[in-house]
Amino acid sequence: MNWVANNFGLIWGLTLDHIALAVPPIILGLIISIPLGWLANRYHASRGILLTVSGLLYTIPSLPLFIALPALLGTGILDPVNVVVGLTIYAVALMVRSVADALAAVDPGVTQAATAMGYSTWGRFWHVEFPLAGPVLLAGLRVVSVSTVSLVSIGSVIGVSSLGYLFLNGLQRNIVAEVASGIVATLVIAVVFDIILVLAGRLLMPWNRADPKVNARARERAVVGAVTAGGA
């Protein structure tokens, strides 16, 4: 505990670095995967292609990806952009399936009713299908958030500053408290992100509060699906 008290400034600084690396991939992953997920849900052929490609992207191990990206992007190997791009790829790979499944779980009767009321395809998507898919989508996003936060530390192996620094430095200097504080700080970030996502979900999707059981099964399936979706 002494080590933690003496180095609180270091831990706090690295925590901020960690957060700065984790937030863009989560947000970008969501934004990019909405049109892709829509496309995957819309046509049978595009579903097969998109889900296969995203599955393969998710198969690429993270450390090799972080190393290969500078060669592909023309960035320096120490550039934090590599980590952000790599984690965004994983986020999209996971989220495309979540978005497609969430849209597929929307009751077809409701979409038919919306069409009958005169919604255009565009309007129906944004006003009916997307909001109703929200709770299942949120379940997928929570898994993306957790795994992104935990993967950021791999970036420190290639020299991008994050809480992973505490692991490597702790190993070199043989300080268990340093490594443990890195693990705890990572877990705290993951939990705080999760709480923010849940609260944002409550705020943005008040209809889900009325009957939270409705989508419980689909949400659970989204979590289990994402957990068994392969690894980085």
Add this chain to the structure above:
Amino acid sequence: MDLFLQGIAWIFDPANSAGPGGIPQRLAEQLAYTFGAVAIGAVIAVPIGLLIGHTGRGRDVAVSLSGGLRALPSLGLLIIFALGIGIGFKAPLLTFVILAIPPVLAGAYAGVEAVDKRTVDAARAMGMTEWQVLTKVELPLGLPLLIGGLRSGILQVVATATLAYFATGGALGVFINEGLKTRNYAELLGASIIVTVLALALEGIFALVQRLVVPRGVAAGRVTDVRARSTRPRTVVGNSIREGK
């Protein structure tokens, strides 16, 4: 692209394949970690997953555990084990077992859970014991999802086994470490390509296995499913307008 060619050239350089510490040995270590950790993880997680799926008890725990364990940074876990129980292969193996448990548990649980409850009831009505219901009905029907869990466990471990060198536990990460230290990009990319190809190959093999373990009856049922839609013409109800066109 030039860098990638250098990486590929590094892989096929005979100097890197011979003797102790060569590519074949590191590859074997990577595979040993992968299958060893998933096998141990399966021995622990499959029975628990089957039990949860069969009884329906502890579902919430299983779901939140398989999601929550993901938050543990594997690099930190590996290093804290290395500091605790010493360097070598034990610390990486322990880390990878912990990594493999959530997907295997989720797969086993989801597999049993997904079996049609009417089928289970029918099996009970025919006089099967609970053990028979589990082993003869739920397990075969849930096998594709169980294999899916193993597949994802294998993927996670084969990717993360690259970190074993931090505990001087060998595996392909040794080359990545060397390449990083000496700024040898050919070695870095070469080793990265091997790890990626290995992961993709295992993914392909397991996707195939997952398909093969679908019970014959289920596979046959899928075909008739397509034809289940009536082939007879539907009764025309109030279709006169369309007929008029």
